[in-house]
Amino acid sequence: MNSPTIFAPPSPVYSSRREFLRRAGSGFGMLALAGLLEHKGLLHSAADAAEAYHNPLAPKPAHFPAKAKSVIWLFMNGGPSQVDTWDYKPELAKRDGQELQGFDKATGFFADQVGPLLKSPFKFRQHGQCGAWVSELFPHMARHVDKMAFLYSCWTDSNNHSPALFKINTGMTRMGFPCLGSWVSYGLGTETQNLPAFVVMYDTLGRGIPKGHSQNWGAGFLPGMYQGTALKPQGAAIDNLSRSPEMTDSQQRDQIDLLAKLNRRNLEQHPDEAELAARIESFELAYRMQMAAPEALDITRETPAVHKLYGLDNSKCTHFAKQCLIARRLVERGVRFVQIYSGGMENQLSWDGHNDIAGNHGGFALETDIPIAGLLADLEARGLLESTLVIWGGEFGRLPVAQKSAKPGRDHNPHAFTVWMAGAGIKGGTLYGRTDEIGHKAVVDRVSVNDLHATILHLLGIDHKRLTYRFNGRDFRLTDVAGFVIQDILA
């Protein structure tokens, strides 16, 4: 059996490659090391270094030609309701107010607040050539349905936020596994060395971060360099990017020059220690990143028209619009994977509409509809949509029955939710899979989370069965022992 890792040829070279992975590393912004070091004459024997080191984040060839170079994952945190957004259920409207006989009350979170079937408070209309039904929540996104492939029949393993978040991010309901973005950075590296390979943005209005916290973008057992870099909502977006205020640029430059000189002298005594050479270069890179990262995040460089397109002028959605625009700037600069969370942590602060589904979803739709539509339009206009995969979805769906409350809400539903994908490699206007007549369970062409992951990796040119990492004696995969590529939505 061939060695399963994407980097490594079979043993015996394997162990030295593993050695390198363990010891070398890189991070956001490392060095195409071997070449660089050789070029700069930093290493006594560049050939040795090339043997010992590959930059783990240097772009790597995929298993097969990729359709997508980058991913933007618009994560509607809290579990948006399929039957109020994309999955039109006239039968549900007809049965509004009826009890759902035999319903398992423990399906959602609040077993003691189960109400009757509840029709969607939103009107639906067909859009585009594909005729996809879209609720009135998303008038702007609705214009783009012909770019989207809808997966109406997704289901997951848990009826609770954090296990479901871990599931959709890492493929496992438990803590401690690498997330999709980390797997992708590990498998493909990144096109830019001056920016993180994998960037996460979460709520900037102080409503919290997704349940399960940074584990949702954690690298698990993969080396830490593959974890998502979460942009901080307050202060400097990335830690330690600006130098001490008491120091000028030239003072710091002098400092780094002397450091390099002393380090090089030390290297002469350890001529074959590639790690030491790599570390010398990491300071140069850090110095450059002080400029590059703020530039990438600076949306004031965009035109007023672009600002308007994303809805930056609309106070309801300015915060999310900024993040969408930053996402575009990042993929434009070669960032591999961007994830944006809409909504914060606790119930009503996210799409988790336990009470007042109309008000809850209405609010979050206003926050996201224009920015996402703007992002799609902008990506398309710049030709970036051809190489960028855009994903919309949450961690699970919501029940067709009401959760009792002064204004009824909906409880968690692991049995059905809708995800759409658009852009690179996606056959636009595809309506895939189906739920039952009331949208309770996925029944036709069911899509597991593993299937979603397999498909996303496929679009990035990765065979999900061959992307593995050995940890504590076992070769792990994002898709564990399951997952099928959903061929029907591929262009």
Place this chain on the structure above:
Amino acid sequence: MRRGFAIDFSCRAPLVPKLSLVPKLSLGTRLRPCHPLVSTLATTFLFAGLTWTAPPAENPTGVARPESSKDVAAESMAPADKPVEPDHAARMARGLEIFKTHVRTVLEKRCVKCHGGKSVESEFNLTNREGLLRGGDSGPAILVGNARESLLYKLINHAKEPHMPHNSPKLPDESIKQIALWIDHGAPYDEPLAAAKSKDPRDASAWTQKRVGEDARQFWSFQPLKRSELPAVKNQSWCRTPIDRFILAKLEEAGISPNPGAEKRQLLRRIYFDLVGLPPPPEAVDGFLQDDSPNAYEKIIDRLLASPQYGERWGRHWLDLARFAESHGFEHDYDRPTAYHYRDFVLRAFNDDLPYDTFIKWQLAGDEFEPENNFALLATGFLAAGVHSTQITIKEVERHRYDEMDDMSATVGTAMLGLTIGCARCHDHKFDPIPQADYYRLLSTFTATVRSELEINFEAEQYKKARAAFDRDHAPFVEALNQYEREELPGRMAEWEDRQGSLERDFPWIILDYASFRSEGGATFTKQDDGSLLVSGKAPPFDTYTLTAHTNLATEGITTIRLEALADASLAKGGPGRAANGNFALSDFRVAVAPAHAPDKRVSIQLKNPRATFEQRGLPVAAAVDNDQKSAWAIDPQVGKNHAAIFEMEPPIQSDGPVILTITLQFKNNTGHSIGRPRLAVTTQKGMVDLDGAALFQPVLRILATPRQQRDPEQSAMLSRWYRTIDPGWQKLNQKVQDHLKIAPKPNLVKAMIASEGLPPVRLHTQGDDLLKETHFLRRGDPEQKEGVADQSFLQVLMTGPEQEKQWRMDPPKGWRTSYRRRALANWLTDPVNGAGHLLARVIVNRLWQHHLGRGIVATPSEFGSRGEPPTHPELLDWLAAELIRHDWRLKPVHKLILTSSVYMQSSRNDASKNKIDRENRLVWRRPVQRLEAEVIRDSLLAVSEALDAKMFGPGTLDEASKRRSIYFTVKRSRIMPMMQVFDSPDALAGIGERPTTTIAPQALLLMNNPQVRSYARSFARRISTDGAMSADEVVRTAYKIALGRLPNAEELADATAFVRRQEESYAAAGKPENRGLRRELALADFCQILMCLNEFVYVD
């Protein structure tokens, strides 16, 4: 359906949802039933994929199947008028025809082997129609009447993955066509497929009995330790220790000569970082360099091994393996503020050189081995350290519990045995001889193990001593009281009784004798002789007391009620409240009355004109009867004394017979502010009543009414107990006893997180039970597929000797709260003869080697199974393991063996020619350069800037500005300290035995720009420039010595001084800062920061 009817009805099948592809059904058309059942069935509307389960008698081919979380089959819907198609019967007959002539053969030949025959892949069993309709992991296999939309059709038609039949040629087109036709015609079966009938009758649970063969033990790590002869070597003089011979023999064989010895200075840095994780202070450098004695090096090793910082350094290695953290993880990542005790245990255990086998035993079962030993109890924090969901829905209770036990077993496996036991959760281990059955038997060790917070009496010995001393001092007080009771009290009581005239006049108040008393919050009441209730036990945030008492006094009219709150030595600050400051806050006081013969006819009594002995500002007694549950009566600062309040009844309670009074006291104003010793009394006096008038206990009244001679002994005793509470002589002596009791020593109780059994589990937002009664064998790891209860055992491949697991088991003493299962596990693990002890020893000595030499003898330190790397020097590994056991499992002697070997003392120098032969240094011809870990880097920064706070132990912090060693950072799972994380410290989710060493730009950014690092640099600068008289040369020399343990060479010195001068000039040119001294400090700080960024600073050679 054995009624001469062979067709299975499609109407039992789920009807298709409204698919555009399905011909529209003509709604409202009523059908003539084709079978008696149809009339009912036809009215049952079913959603697609929702299976209607027929009654058993009508279910000819049905097989029972447990509900699964993956199950899409679900509940039926409300009845609706959904007719069966008019040609239903005809279609089914046609379908049956197709089945019999074509489909059955195809299914039996090509499908059933994996789907219902030999195995049931993906949980899909198509041997009968019910299984077909139910489908498997991917949902229903078909949509009746619609082949094109059916999963089965898509898979066999290769329109969807996985293509079926799996890994074999596609079905002939004709077969696919016929199957499609059959589905379109309702997919009927005449009877189950042949494979189902002739199914292998083997026991489905046979896997739970699987035995591991003798051959499996042949793998090197499962073998007993071998004590080899020391190998012969040519260069004997190189060898300082037996270790050197093992290494040198292989080097000589490979034609590599070992590196020359490292310089003394290098050696010193090396052992400082290796043993205590700090750079050697300049004095230590000087001292060592000047010490020419032959044992100079050994002396330092001994000193460092004995220093408390050794535990801080090596404890961290163990905490990595133990996935130690101080928060729960998952949704809320709540803190575990009492978890740090385990960290402290580990540090102390290393410092005390606790034998490693004991170290292991206590971490697994300290509570079972030494329940009286705090140290052993705290050790169980190892099992408690894993994540725990803060929010578990009823659907997830079982799965989460199995996850949690898996975490315990897996961590035991990787940390202690270097085996990936967890791999056998869903199937037999693919590479190692660990059958799935062994996994569940081992897992059952933890069936009852829970994470709990226990109050631990630290300094128990001291307390015991202090208590004994106190008891000695206390005895005379008690004796004086006893003597008084024996000699004085009877006479005084008689005198008192004789003196009494009118009881009513002398005792206006009658103290109520409670018929019942209850605390809503679960506090404990103890009746006192004086008629009060002493409250103890649970102290809920808010509480309500409900007390009832019978009385005859209503015949005379009860006018007023008195509530006393009495002081007591058992209460904080002497009470009378239960709050920490001795206060209480009575938010609501109510009285209701009912005739004794009709207790249900209770009426509330209006209370008015309240008066009290004292009222705290803003908290008057009136607030207790103002119908506002939040306002209250309190008495701060008049704590430590008795208080009383009286309330007049409006109107007085008047009754012809006895009544029941129900008195309610609510404490909802302030957390924990209930009354600690309440007493209630009533009076029949009219007009103004004396607030602290004398009171008589109700039962005593009855006794006094009985002539002295007619009283039984019990009555006399009761009277005596009562009387003494009002006897001034007794009161005085008793007060002395009570006063002295106040200075009684108190145990130092501290809450600590441990793991044990039979204690209250730490419970978060869980919707179900905290633990399961039994651990079952789970097919495929799925709690929905249980196969019998797993009885405890261990890994078969690591068990020899008679009676297998029984040799380590022992029954707990009668009445003991734990099962002794963990104790058995620990006994097995540490038994080097018949159990796993030899592997345990190998794994730990390999870890010592790994940390000292950069790479283990087994390069995969937590993988000693077949997927790991084989040992480069198996004889040496066994020799070291045997040495460990010979040294009574103490680690320090093994450290010393390694550190004093010539192998360890080699220089780090790389060498191209040796590289060619052994690039990875497997043969250990050098001691490689090593990057310091995150904690050591930060601790070193603090050390050189002389800012390090050496305080050990206790709660940690999340404050980045803390000056304590990094091991005292709180490990909060959602907030791993950025500085730790960026330098590869673990995320504490799974145990790790080897940290990655990455070199990334964010590390450089941190060292360049982080405010903390910058502050260390400035502090370093101040350290070296305190004396303004020092020349720039001197300052630079000092800095080098502190940071790198050496002096700069001429070139370095010139560069450094030039740099400092330039920076200083540049600050001066900018005019910032104005103060010249500050400018110099900044310039020096810029230079110190360079030293801190040097490769030489973070890499030890």
